[in-house]
Amino acid sequence: MHRSEPNADRFLGIRISPLTRRRLEAFRRNRRGFWSLWIFLALFVVTLFAEFIANDRPILVRYEGGWYFPVFTDYPETTFGGEFPTAADYRDPAVQKLISAKGWMVWPLIPFTFDTINYDLPSPAPSPPSIVNWLGTDDQGRDVLARLIYGFRISVLFGLTLTALSSVIGVAAGAVQGYFGGFLDLGFQRFIEIWSGLPVLYLLIIMASFIEPNFWWLLGLMLLFSWMGLVDVVRAEFLRARNFDYVRAARALGVSDLTIILRHVLPNATVATITFLPFILNGSITTLTSLDFLGFGLPPGSPSLGELLAQGKANLQAPWLGLTAFFVLASMLSLLIFVGEAVRDAFDPRKVVL
Amino acid sequence: MSDASGAAPLLEIRNLSVTFAGRGGAQPVEAVKRVSFSLNRGETLALVGESGSGKSVTALSVLQLLPYPIAAHGPQSNIRFAGEELVGAAPERLRRVRGNRIAMVFQEPMTSLNPLHTLDRQIAETLLIHKHLSAAAARTRTIELLHLVGLPDAENRLGAYPHQLSGGQRQRVMIAMAIANEPDLLIADEPTTALDVTIQAHILELLKDLRDRFGMALLLITHDLTIVRKMADQVCIMTAGEIVEAGPTDEIFAHPQHPYTRRLLAAEPKGLAAPADPTAPEMMAAQEVKVWFPIRRGLLRRVGGYVKAVDGVSLAVRTGTTLGVVGESGSGKTTLGLALLRLTEAEGHIRFASTDIVMLTQRQLRPLRRQMQVVFQDPYSSLSPRLSVAQIVEEGLKVHRLAASAAERRRLIETALVEVGLDPEGAERYPHEFSGGQRQRIAIARALVLKPRFIVLDEPTSALDMSVQAQIVELLRELQARHGLAYLFISHDLRVVRALAHEILVMKDGKIVEAGATEQVMTAPEHPYTRALMAAAFDLAAVPA
Numbered sequence: 001m002h003r004s005e006p007n008a009d010r011f012l013g014i015r016i017s018p019l020t021r022r023r024l025e026a027f028r029r030n031r032r033g034f035w036s037l038w039i040f041l042a043l044f045v046v047t048l049f050a051e052f053i054a055n056d057r058p059i060l061v062r063y064e065g066g067w068y069f070p071v072f073t074d075y076p077e078t079t080f081g082g083e084f085p086t087a088a089d090y091r092d093p094a095v096q097k098l099i100s101a102k103g104w105m106v107w108p109l110i111p112f113t114f115d116t117i118n119y120d121l122p123s124p125a126p127s128p129p130s131i132v133n134w135l136g137t138d139d140q141g142r143d144v145l146a147r148l149i150y151g152f153r154i155s156v157l158f159g160l161t162l163t164a165l166s167s168v169i170g171v172a173a174g175a176v177q178g179y180f181g182g183f184l185d186l187g188f189q190r191f192i193e194i195w196s197g198l199p200v201l202y203l204l205i206i207m208a209s210f211i212e213p214n215f216w217w218l219l220g221l222m223l224l225f226s227w228m229g230l231v232d233v234v235r236a237e238f239l240r241a242r243n244f245d246y247v248r249a250a251r252a253l254g255v256s257d258l259t260i261i262l263r264h265v266l267p268n269a270t271v272a273t274i275t276f277l278p279f280i281l282n283g284s285i286t287t288l289t290s291l292d293f294l295g296f297g298l299p300p301g302s303p304s305l306g307e308l309l310a311q312g313k314a315n316l317q318a319p320w321l322g323l324t325a326f327f328v329l330a331s332m333l334s335l336l337i338f339v340g341e342a343v344r345d346a347f348d349p350r351k352v353v354l
Numbered sequence: 355m356s357d358a359s360g361a362a363p364l365l366e367i368r369n370l371s372v373t374f375a376g377r378g379g380a381q382p383v384e385a386v387k388r389v390s391f392s393l394n395r396g397e398t399l400a401l402v403g404e405s406g407s408g409k410s411v412t413a414l415s416v417l418q419l420l421p422y423p424i425a426a427h428g429p430q431s432n433i434r435f436a437g438e439e440l441v442g443a444a445p446e447r448l449r450r451v452r453g454n455r456i457a458m459v460f461q462e463p464m465t466s467l468n469p470l471h472t473l474d475r476q477i478a479e480t481l482l483i484h485k486h487l488s489a490a491a492a493r494t495r496t497i498e499l500l501h502l503v504g505l506p507d508a509e510n511r512l513g514a515y516p517h518q519l520s521g522g523q524r525q526r527v528m529i530a531m532a533i534a535n536e537p538d539l540l541i542a543d544e545p546t547t548a549l550d551v552t553i554q555a556h557i558l559e560l561l562k563d564l565r566d567r568f569g570m571a572l573l574l575i576t577h578d579l580t581i582v583r584k585m586a587d588q589v590c591i592m593t594a595g596e597i598v599e600a601g602p603t604d605e606i607f608a609h610p611q612h613p614y615t616r617r618l619l620a621a622e623p624k625g626l627a628a629p630a631d632p633t634a635p636e637m638m639a640a641q642e643v644k645v646w647f648p649i650r651r652g653l654l655r656r657v658g659g660y661v662k663a664v665d666g667v668s669l670a671v672r673t674g675t676t677l678g679v680v681g682e683s684g685s686g687k688t689t690l691g692l693a694l695l696r697l698t699e700a701e702g703h704i705r706f707a708s709t710d711i712v713m714l715t716q717r718q719l720r721p722l723r724r725q726m727q728v729v730f731q732d733p734y735s736s737l738s739p740r741l742s743v744a745q746i747v748e749e750g751l752k753v754h755r756l757a758a759s760a761a762e763r764r765r766l767i768e769t770a771l772v773e774v775g776l777d778p779e780g781a782e783r784y785p786h787e788f789s790g791g792q793r794q795r796i797a798i799a800r801a802l803v804l805k806p807r808f809i810v811l812d813e814p815t816s817a818l819d820m821s822v823q824a825q826i827v828e829l830l831r832e833l834q835a836r837h838g839l840a841y842l843f844i845s846h847d848l849r850v851v852r853a854l855a856h857e858i859l860v861m862k863d864g865k866i867v868e869a870g871a872t873e874q875v876m877t878a879p880e881h882p883y884t885r886a887l888m889a890a891a892f893d894l895a896a897v898p899a
Contacts, residue, residue: 245736249800252695253750254723263749267740 026346033342036335043332047153054110054146057090063103091116110134112143114150114303126311126318136320138311144324150303152328158219159284163277165223166284170230171266171273177231178238179261185235192228200225201296208296218297222287229280230273237269271347278340282333289329305329363392364571365416365435365539371428372411372420372595385411387595388428393588395538398565398572400582400603402618403592404819405790409575412592413541416440416573417456418448436538454484457532461544463524467516473500473527474512480534499530503560521683522553526560533564540565541573546581550682551846555890558585577820579622583607584894591615621821623853627676627872628835630856634672636705637808637840638694638726641668643702645686645693645864663689664700665864669842671808674834676841678855678872680848680887686864687844691810694842695726706808724754727801731813733793737785743796744781747771750804770803771796775829791822795829802833808840815850827853848891852876860884 011024028034051071052059061068063080074087080098082088088095091111099105112118112133118141121127125141135144177185204213204221211217241247242265250260291297292306305325312322372386386408393399401409414420416433418440433440435456440448460466467476477499478492487495493512500508503526516524525545532540542561546554562585565572574585582589583603590600591614599612610616643664651658664686671677679687693700696711696719704712706726711719730736737746747767750756757763768778774795785793794814801809811830815823827850833839845851851858851872858875860868860883868881879885889895 245730245732246738248692248697249728249730249736249797250749251697252723252726252728253800253804254720254753255749256753259753263741264738267738 023346026348027342030342030345033338033340033345036338037342040332040335040339043152044156047149047156050149050153051108051113053108054112054114054143054149055108056111056113056116057088058105058107061099061103061105063099110143110146110149112146114147115142115301116146117141118143126315126321128318129320135324136318138308138321139315139318144308144321147303147308148305148324148328151305151308152332154215154298154303155285155288155305155332158215158288159281162219162222162226162284163281165219166227166280167230167273167277169223169227171234171269173227174231174234175238175261175266175269178235179242179257179265181239181242192231196225196228198225204291204296212299213297214299218288218291222284226280226284226287229283230276233272233276234269237272238265241265241268275340275344275347278336278343282336282340285336286333362434362437363394365573366392366432367412367416368432368434369428369430370412370415370433371431372408372415373426373428375424375426385425385595386415388430389590389592389595389597391588391590391597391600393539393571393573395571396565396569397588398562398574398586399588399590400574400576400586401590401592402576402579402582404577404618404821406594407592408595409592410543413458413543413573413575416539416541417452417458418443419452450484453480453532453537454535455537456539456541457535457537458541458543459525459528459532459545461547463521463528463548466528467524469516472513472515473519476516476527477531477534480531484535495534496530499534500527502533502564503527503530504556505530520553521549522557525549525553525557529557529560529564533568533570536568537570539571539573541575543575544577545574547576547578551848552682552886552890554581555894558894561585579619579820580892580894591618617821621824623815623824623827623850625853627854627856628831630672630675632672634674636670637673637707638671638842639669639703639705640694641703643667643690643693643700643704645689645698645700662864664693666702667859667861667864667866669859669866669869671840671842673807673840674838675856676834676843676854678851678858679842679844679861680846680851680858681861682846682887684863685861687846687861688812689864690861691728691812691842691844695728695810697728721754724750724756724804725806726808726810727804727806728810728812729794729797729801729814732817733790733797734817736797737793739785742782742784743771743776743788746785746796747781747800747803750800754804756804766803767799770799773802773833774799775825789822790818791825794818794822794826798826798829798833805837806839808842810842810844812844813846814843816845816847823850830854848876848888860887 011020046053055071057070059069059071061070061080068075068079070088070090077084077086077088077095080088080095081102082095082098090096090105118133118137121137121141122130125137126139127133127137127141129136133143133145135148138144138147173188177188207213207217207221213221247260247264250264288297289304289306289309292304293310295310297306298304305328308321308325309329312318312325315321368390370386370389371384374383374385389408389412391399401412403409411420415427416435427441431441435451440451474493474496477496478489481487481492481495482489496512497508500511505511505523505526516527519527529545540561545561546557549557558581561572564570574581576582586603588601589603589606590597591606591612592598593614599606599610599615606615607619610619644662644666645664646660646662648657649659649661650656667690669677679690681687689698692698694704696704696714700712702712703710706722709722711722714722744767747770748763751763751766757766767781771778771781776792776795776799780788785796788796798814814830815826818826830841831854834841841854843851843855855872858870858872859866860875860881862883868875868879868884875884876888879888
């Protein structure tokens with residue numbers, strides 16, 4: 001029913017208000033944050049396709065006129081004229097020979113996945129960087145670069161999921177408290193005080209002793225405690241906004257509480273929330289890393305930056321482990337902080353852009 | 355007092371231009387264009403204009419307090435103060451002038467005092483900096499100044515913090531700070547706009563008195579023509595950054611030359627409400643309405659007392675008539691309006707269209723909400739900044755399911771916008787693209803689209819410029835005549851009330867002190883409080899209430 005205005009401002013196809021346009025401009029103007037976002041996004045997208053970059057099986061096999069995609073499916077060795085009906089091990093020289101005899105294959109850039117053990121090392125593991133293992137191997141002979149790519153992906157995905165879920169819960173809790181106020185607010189606040197007093201690390205250690213923590217378990221456990229970060233901010237915005245004239249006007253129109261919250265008050269809290277998000281993401285990634293570092297995180301064998309750090313600490317004679325983990329973590333967290341700063345500036349109405 | 359014909363004026367501004375750099379590639383804005391005027395000792399010059407006319411920017415340029423380098427002066431801009439050029443003067447020189455020889459009083463007394471400093475420190479600061487007085491001498495001088503500005507019980511108030519003072523008292527403290535060093539020039543930027551009328555009268559009297567006593571020059575910035583007429587010797591009328599007319603006050607008021615000046619002078623709300631049928635049915639009737647906010651004390655939060663915001667008010671608003679509610683800030687006018695709409699909890703009887711609505715739940719009340727609406731004071735805060743005009747206006751239609759289809763809803767929105775004098779083409783735009791007056795029209799359209807029978811108008815004109823006020827009053831009158839609306843019109847501005855209300859209620863501390871037909875209350879007020887209010891509003895005379 002909306003008539004289309006010819007000169008409506010659009011961003012990614014969505015109609016935006018001039019205010020949003022101004023914020024986008026302000027964000028773009030912060031060169032550091034703007035480029036950090038692009039670099040981070042590029043890294044993230046690249047690592048999302050980690051299987052095509054670092055894998056111990058080829059992307060594409062051409063064998064006897066047929067096309068095979070080992071990245072997606074397992075083929076038994078017999079497919080390529082081998083002897084065993086088990087999944088083909090493409091790193092096995094015998095299999096490689098069989099395939100290259102009657103066809104060819106395209107390998108990913110890095111021919112290792114995160115748990116591939118390179119048995120063909122020139123020196124005992126951890127072995128230093130070489131032509132084969134660009135960043136060396138860890139103390140179990142696994143390629144550091146491959147683990148890094150997968151570890152980066154899992155860290156960011158974990159961080160994003162945790163951030164998204166805890167924001168939803170935090171915003172909802174803050175909204176209810178701030179909007180209704182009174183005893184509900186008081187009670188909830190006291191609950192949060194008690195809840196945030198629980199020792200999270202001990203709980204995780206105890207839980208780790210009788211369940212095998214995996215990605216989702218960790219996510220759930222962390223979520224139990226991480227949603228409180230946003231509550232205070234959102235609650236404060238709601239306490240302020242519920243007395244705004246346009247909220248009163250909406251109540252005078254007979255609008256229901258839920259609609260008022262979603263339509264009139266929540267947009268006020270989005271600025272505060274969005275400003276916080278990069279920092280919460282940072283916090284989530286750091287938490288996962290530190291748990292992995294301590295050994296209470298993802299199950300053994302998973303690619304993880306924290307585990308790499310721990311290896312670096314245990315193998316001081318192999319500085320490429322610690323240094324790699326340090327530089328990757330430091331740059332990832334810095335990129336996110338720079339993005340966060342730019343977002344904060346973009347939403348700051350007092351920030352004068354010249 | 356420009357008799358010293360040979361002597362140079364105290365302040366002389368020649369070709370002052372101020373340009374603000376555009377944000378994010380936008381065009382630079384020329385806020386002040388080649389403004390020239392001069393001011394002598396002992397004289398008062400009023401810069402008059404509506405918001406955005408550049409009058410405050412002009413005043414801030416005198417002290418060079420603009421956000422340089424975003425703001426820049428034009429090449430020929432000259433500000434000569436006592437023979438000294440201020441444009442581009444060195445910071446040290448400016449600091450010696452600021453607060454010492456030129457002082458300024460700002461509009462908002464709530465924010466221009468530092469909330470963490472006591473009165474003693476606020477005032478003594480400028481004495482210590484500029485006069486290098488000893489602490490004891492500064493203290494004596496501070497007490498003297500507070501006496502001078504008429505702050506009662508000054509000796510015991512030295513340790514008070516700003517929040518312990520009322521608005522008028524704070525403005526007095528601001529003035530005491532400004533005159534502490536006996537400046538040659540006092541710039542008062544809307545010094546009374548944030549204050550109640552009776553306090554406004556006192557403050558203006560004080561400024562006049564101080565000007566005469568110290569032979570100061572007073573640069574008064576205001577939009578209020580009544581103040582100009584009472585205070586100023588010279589007037590400069592500003593619009594869109596330019597002075598369109600300047601001259602002695604009497605002459606300008608008697609023979610305005612420029613069309614804008616004429617429009618401004620004609621813009622004061624005039625006329626009376628159209629006669630109404632005194633036997634029309636009562637749309638809203640309230641008996642003994644009380645809104646008491648409990649004050650809780652102690653560990654167990656026991657109710658120790660009450661703030662009686664509205665204390666036993668009875669009123670009746672008839673179809674097609676307007677009841678004006680008049681009073682100063684804190685008198686409970688707004689709370690009364692909210693109570694009648696059940697937007698705040700109240701006791702007593704409130705009958706709306708012969709239904710007692712006090713005991714109804716919010717759910718039961720919802721169908722009635724359609725018929726009783728509200729328009730708030732500040733059109734900048736009463737419209738959600740993130741919704742388009744169409745979304746704002748259609749909200750009520752959606753809640754009450756008043757439109758069968760999107761097309762019909764669209765039609766109703768457009769009708770409402772046309773009715774309040776807005777172009778329906780602007781429906782997809784956002785509130786910030788509209789001026790204050792247009793925004794207030796949007797707020798009225800939001801109420802009107804539901805076809806209500808009773809509207810609470812909570813100071814709908816007081817945040818608007820004078821000429822816009824008159825238009826809104828006109829619009830409200832027209833809508834009332836067309837739809838037979840009942841208005842509860844809350845205002846502290848008696849001029850607007852007189853132009854709109856058939857009957858009037860005067861409130862003080864939550865109680866009604868006087869009620870009756872508008873003309874009767876205005877011409878022959880009985881209660882002393884009403885009399886003081888009328889004197890302050892119409893003659894700017896300070897009468898002890």
